Amino acid sequence: MPPAVLDLARPARRVCVLTGAGMSAESGIPTFRDAQVGLWERFDPLELATLSAWASDPGQVWAWYAWRAGLVAGARPHAGHRALARWQRRPGVDLTVATQNVDDLHERAGSDVLAHLHGSLFVLRCSACDRASDASYPVMPEPVARLDPPTCTSCGGPVRPGVVWFGEALPEDDFLSAVDAAQAADLVLVVGTSGIVHPAATLPHLAGARGVPVVEVNPRESAVSEAADEVWRATAATALPALVEALDDEREASR
Structure with missing residues (x-):
């Protein structure tokens, strides 16, 4: 794990996670x-x-x-989905999930989803x-x-x-809720998205313009990479459990 990613995640109390197709692909979709x-x-x-x-x-x-x-x-939620649900339940953390995926894998893993940006x-x-x-x-x-x-x-x-079909507008309430969450966050984590589908692709940029640190988790370069403060070249099923486990270990050690 890049140490800088843990350094950004450690103090974050308001976390906004944006997930894309790469997140679901690891579940076989x-x-x-x-x-x-x-x-x-x-x-x-x-x-x-x-x-x-x-x-x-x-x-x-x-x-x-x-x-x-x-x-x-x-399909079944993978370890990355379950790690996000565990992080969301962590005391003192307000973690929101905004997803571009139309499936229900986040919900089945136990997460509350703030916004289904594409329905x-x-x-x-x-x-x-x-x-x-x-x-x-x-x-x-x-x-x-x-x-x-x-x-x-x-x-x-x-x-x-x-x-949401091509040519249709995104659900306004979902998109505005995601914008608010991203801009008010201490950390925005962008997982498995290409960053080329607009307007959802604007969320990391809107957060960065407010000074919110952006971390990309993606095994390959994407259009998000240039907007990210830190890039972690790993898959969601590998990176997210490692990050949440590291945060849990530090919390236990500090008790």
Whole structure:
């Protein structure tokens, strides 16, 4: 572990953690831009995650998201997710999690998530009246090409995934909450994000402009690297448990 990272984390009482696709990838969830497999290998995910794709063929889009939901349901939080949950429960620490991931791995690891910046795969809503829906994805042992989406109990419109599609605005409350948390933090930790998807990518820069130290945890260089005060070239499942364990050891030693 870079000693400077521990030096920044040790006194931090307000910590904002921003996580991206690299965090979920270690749990076996393919990143959004990974090559598709089987039935979906001829499709570009960027073409399926749009309002126009939904308007032209909601059955195809719903089937694709149902397949992805099955992948997420079969994945398990890794040691990095669990370490963040442990850090969040630490007395005297106010740790917030803002994630660009649409999965629920943070929640299943025990973390409270302040903001799902790109929406949530499992929070469904009507595409016509925008009301929340208690519908769910079907169990799909094998992917299918098309699947009729459930209908809204209020207006009868088709129910859609609660994710942010390309061309849609981020959920305003989530984004503003993440901005506030980043700018008010003693430390911003950016984990496994490419830093190229805006406006979420602006968060480290907004924090840095307020003088908040930014630490990047990523095994490879990203667009975040130039904005980071310290860079730790490691994966989330390796770095986060090591950091939290070091903080716990120091706390025990000081008693």
